[in-house]
Amino acid sequence: MKIQFRINAPLKAEDVIEVFKSSGINRPVEDVPRIEAMLKNSNLVISAWNGIELIGIARSVTDYHYCCYLSDLAVKMEHQKAGIGKALIDYTQQTIGDQTMLLLLSAAPAMEYYPKVGFEKVENGFIIKRKS
Secondary structure, X not given: OOEEEEEOOOOOHHHHHHHHHXXXXXXXXXXXHHHHHHHXXXXXXXXXXXXXEEEEEEEEEEOOOOEEXXXXXXXXXXXXXXXXXXXXXXXXXXXXXXXXXXXXXXXXXXXXXXXXOOOOOOOOOOOOOOOO
């Protein structure tokens, strides 16, 4: 299997929804217009492809000079534990450069994953949660 990674390639919401559903990530997959808007308003999306099949995504919002928020990191279940998530993070870091901080919020099941791929846990964050 030869995985191809693409930067800001056009994506169909339906394909991204399939990745989200398969990966186990909690996203509003029943709200296609919301997923479309999430994609449209992201300015850095790294996608992983097995031929014509979308199998992974790293979706971010960044200024490319100081900060980058990695909002979604998802890989289809059957392709997990093959280094694709780490590669998506690596491509994100390469694209934003060394002067840009990469930040994310982790779901509870992934808390042990992120330190293994180079993230440091922070205690100095705050959040106002979405209402829906």
